[in-house]
Every structure is written in C-alpha cells, then in structure tokens.
Amino acid sequence: MSLHLFDTATRELRELVPLRDGEVGLYVCGATVQGSPHIGHLRTDVAFDVLVRWLRRSGLRVALVRNVTDIDDKILARAKEAGVPWWAWALRHEREFTAAREALGVLPADYEPRATGHVTEMVDLMRTLVDAGHAYTTGDGDVWFDVRSWPDYGSLTHQRLDDLTPSEDEASPGKRDPRDFALWKSVKPGEPPTAAWPTPFGAGRPGWHLECSAMAQRYLGTEFDLHGGGIDLRFPHHENEQAQSRAAGYGFARMWLHTAWVSQAGEKMSKSLGNTAGVAALLGQTSAPVLRYALASVHYRSVVEWGPETVAEAEATWNRLSGFVHRACELVDPGDPQAAPLPAEFAAAMDDDLNVSAALAVVHDHVHRGNTALADGDLADAADEVAAVRAMLDVLGLDPLAWQTTGDGRTEQALDALVRAELETRAAARAARDWATADAVRDKLAAAGIVVEDSPTGARWAVKEQS
Numbered sequence: 001m002s003l004h005l006f007d008t009a010t011r012e013l014r015e016l017v018p019l020r021d022g023e024v025g026l027y028v029c030g031a032t033v034q035g036s037p038h039i040g041h042l043r044t045d046v047a048f049d050v051l052v053r054w055l056r057r058s059g060l061r062v063a064l065v066r067n068v069t070d071i072d073d074k075i076l077a078r079a080k081e082a083g084v085p086w087w088a089w090a091l092r093h094e095r096e097f098t099a100a101r102e103a104l105g106v107l108p109a110d111y112e113p114r115a116t117g118h119v120t121e122m123v124d125l126m127r128t129l130v131d132a133g134h135a136y137t138t139g140d141g142d143v144w145f146d147v148r149s150w151p152d153y154g155s156l157t158h159q160r161l162d163d164l165t166p167s168e169d170e171a172s173p174g175k176r177d178p179r180d181f182a183l184w185k186s187v188k189p190g191e192p193p194t195a196a197w198p199t200p201f202g203a204g205r206p207g208w209h210l211e212c213s214a215m216a217q218r219y220l221g222t223e224f225d226l227h228g229g230g231i232d233l234r235f236p237h238h239e240n241e242q243a244q245s246r247a248a249g250y251g252f253a254r255m256w257l258h259t260a261w262v263s264q265a266g267e268k269m270s271k272s273l274g275n276t277a278g279v280a281a282l283l284g285q286t287s288a289p290v291l292r293y294a295l296a297s298v299h300y301r302s303v304v305e306w307g308p309e310t311v312a313e314a315e316a317t318w319n320r321l322s323g324f325v326h327r328a329c330e331l332v333d334p335g336d337p338q339a340a341p342l343p344a345e346f347a348a349a350m351d352d353d354l355n356v357s358a359a360l361a362v363v364h365d366h367v368h369r370g371n372t373a374l375a376d377g378d379l380a381d382a383a384d385e386v387a388a389v390r391a392m393l394d395v396l397g398l399d400p401l402a403w404q405t406t407g408d409g410r411t412e413q414a415l416d417a418l419v420r421a422e423l424e425t426r427a428a429a430r431a432a433r434d435w436a437t438a439d440a441v442r443d444k445l446a447a448a449g450i451v452v453e454d455s456p457t458g459a460r461w462a463v464k465e466q467s
C-alpha cells in the first residue's frame with residue numbers, strides 16, 4: 001500500500017503521487033506572530049511533523065516551507081498596546097514559536113519565509129492579477145481580488161459565491177463586491193511608516209492571503225504536492241490563496257490537508273476565548289515528550305480534548321513506553337531506530353491517512369511482547385522488540401532515547417560512560433561487601449547531581465530534577 005491522505009478539497013482519501021519523482025513539496029501556513037504559542041498552534045505543528053517524518057521514512061525527500069506572518073493588523077494593534085515597535089513584537093513571538101516547536105521535538109522547516117521579505121513577489125503576483133482582470137485598484141493604495149471574475153471561487157470549500165457573506169476586510173468605497181478580499185492594504189492614518197512598502201499601486205502592506213501564494217510559488221514552484229494548515233484556515237484564507245494563485249495561472253496545491261483544533265471543556269481553544277494553554281506554562285507542569293505524546297497520539301483530523309486528564313493519561317502511557325525502552329536498552333544494543341525495520345502493520349496504519357491510533361496499537365503490542373521477553377530473560381527477542389518499538393516511535397517523534405539527549409548527544413554519551421564507570425566501581429565494592437567504598441561512590445555521584453536507582457537489572461542513573 002502507498003500513502004493515502006484525506007484531501008479536504010475533494011473530500012476523499014487520495015493516494016499521494018508526488019509531482020516530481022521521490023520529492024514532496026509541502027507548504028504549511030505558519031503562525032501570525034502576534035502572541036505566544038498555545039497548545040492549539042503546536043497541535044498543527046506536531047501533526048505535520050509526523051507527516052514529514054513518515055514521508056522521509058518512506059524514502060521521499062521533503063521540502064517543508066512554513067511561513068511566518070510577521071506583519072498584520074493584529075500585530076500592529078498588539079504592539080501599539082504594548083508600546084513596542086511592531087517588528088520587535090513580531091520577532092519576539094516568532095522566537096517563542098521556534099522555541100516551543102524545538103521543545104516538542106518538531107523538526108525544523110526547510111525554510112521559514114517571512115511576509116515582510118517577499119513584497120517583490122507579492123507585487124509581481126498583483127500585477128499579473130490586475131493585468132488578467134482578476135484584481136483591481138481603488139486609487140488609494142488598496143488592491144482587491146475580484147471574486148466575480150473567477151468562476152471557480154468557493155470551489156475549495158464547496159461554497160457558492162451567492163451564499164458567501166462579505167469579506168472580513170473593512171469596507172471601502174471602491175470595492176466592487178462586498179465579498180472581494182484585500183490583496184494589498186493601503187497605509188491608514190496613524191500607522192507607523194515602517195509598516196508600509198512602496199508599490200506601483202501605492203504604499204501599504206500585504207493582505208494576509210497574498211503572502212502565502214507568493215511565497216509558496218517562490219520556493220515550491222507554481223504547482224506543488226501538499227498544502228496544509230489548521231482547519232480554521234480553510235475559509236477564507238485557503239480559498240483565497242487558491243483563487244488568486246489559479247487566477248494567476250498557477251496549478252498551486254494538488255492536495256489540501258487540514259488539522260482539527262484543540263478544545264478545552266468542549267470549546268475550541270483560541271486567544272479570543274481566553275481558555276488558552278500556553279506552551280511555556282505547560283512545559284513547566286509536565287515534560288515535553290508527554291505533551292508531544294498527548295498531541296501526536298490523536299488523529300490529525302480529530303479534535304484533541306485538552307484537560308488535566310489528557311496530560312495524566314499521556315504521562316502514564318509515555319512512562320510505560322519509555323520505561324520498556326530504557327529497561328531493554330540497558331541489556332541489549334540500542335542500535336539505530338532509523339535503520340531498524342518497521343512492522344508491516346505499523347506502516348499500513350501510517351499509510352492509511354496517518355492512522356496513529358492503529359499505529360500506536362502496534363507499538364503497544366510490541367512493548368507487551370518485549371516486556372514478556374525481558375521477564376523470560378530472552379534477550380534476543382527483547383532486542384528485536386525494542387528495535388521495532390524505537391523504529392515506530394521515531395516516526396512519531398517519540399523515541400525515548402532521542403529525548404534523553406540534546407544537541408548531538410556527545411556530551412550525554414561522555415557523561416554516561418563516566419557515570420557507568422563509577423557504578424561499576426560501586427557494584428564491585430558491594431560484591432566485596434566493602435560498604436564504605438560503595439557509599440562513597442554513591443555520595444560522590446549525588447554531590448554531582450546524579451541520582452542512582454537500583455533495579456533487578458542493575459543500577460540506573462539520572463540527573464536529579466530541579467526542585
């Protein structure tokens with residue numbers, strides 16, 4: 001079987017057939033960096049990270065482009081309230097998003113273009129649309145997309161033009177149809193001069209939709225494989241992106257993927273509801289792999305219900321999975337999870353629209369068999385099972401041994417070798433009933449912030465948690 005994904009444009013499962021052999025171009029709408037990231041934002045990032053990992057594990061090269069919307073009405077408004085330049089406000093929050101993604105093990109995008117760096121491409125696109133009769137200027141610096149000029153408008157979200165309400169952009173006397181949307185917004189009185197760029201149509205700043213069409217085309221070409229984002233972006237954002245790109249003559253995205261949201265007490269998590277769970281605060285309460293497990297273990301098209309029990313359940317499951325991997329890897333060679341074979345049922349589940357529930361059922365089955373092998377002292381079987389478990393968890397970004405290390409892992413390896421040498425000295429002392437030496441080793445490690453736990457399979461160590 002090959003990878004099938006649910007295309008929200010055609011509303012059916014479709015086989016992913018890359019436009020270019022062996023390569024997948026993926027554009028994901030990134031953050032509007034107006035505030036701090038909450039768990040709803042990271043849900044989308046983790047879901048697409050699992051997709052990217054699965055595509056790569058399937059032997060495909062992936063180009064992931066995720067934009068940063070660093071100029072926008074909300075950024076200007078919030079920066080003004082805070083008394084900070086809008087560009088400083090935007091970068092501050094961009095950094096927070098980067099840190100949150102890194103903390104949750106989201107692999108970096110291949111490129112993260114910023115809207116403010118792509119005005120030239122946006123002007124080119126507007127000029128094409130104006131020349132083709134799909135966009136018009138009103139003389140004051142605004143440029144509008146003419147929805148009536150494009151019969152396909154509404155096709156992405158299966159809506160008829162006559163059923164649509166006016167666009168969210170503020171009314172303008174020159175607008176031909178209330179549903180026309182802004183490609184470019186003219187400078188308004190009182191706005192900072194740094195938030196305007198000169199164009200042949202007048203000075204102003206990008207309408208949000210235009211930037212994604214311009215940047216996707218620049219980095220992925222006029223046509224590319226996959227376009228993704230949160231489900232709330234389907235309309236109007238993605239409908240508008242598709243309309244302006246295709247009206248300009250681009251093939252644009254061949255398939256669309258959308259992630260469901262995170263809800264708290266039955267309500268969609270968003271800034272406006274005030275029920276947000278900031279990633280920084282959550283990371284203070286629980287560990288990063290537990291948060292990642294809570295997000296990655298739900299199918300990307302299903303809503304993640306967020307509450308104290310979500311984290312508690314994720315923690316119990318994570319402890320079971322990582323406990324097995326750590327116990328087994330003390331006895332057998334850990335190997336390389338990306339080189340280990342994947343169970344066929346796991347691959348089939350992932351190919352079936354990233355069915356993580358079915359995929360995790362296979363993981364749990366192998367953990368069960370691995371624990372039985374350990375209990376029976378069958379190290380050959382335990383080695384096979386832990387290799388399979390780590391290979392599968394690696395696809396989900398949840399390999400416990402990868403979470404143990406940071407950077408390139410060399411510092412941790414060196415520390416591990418030194419601590420193990422101390423533990424061998426201690427084990428030898430205890431075998432010789434030399435309790436004074438054994439205790440001295442333990443005290444020396446404790447003074448260095450290392451806690452030692454004795455288990456039936458030998459001593460384990462960890463760096464003491466900060467209290």
Ligand SMILES: [Zn+2]
Nearest residue numbers: 029030212237
């Ligand atoms: Zn976008």
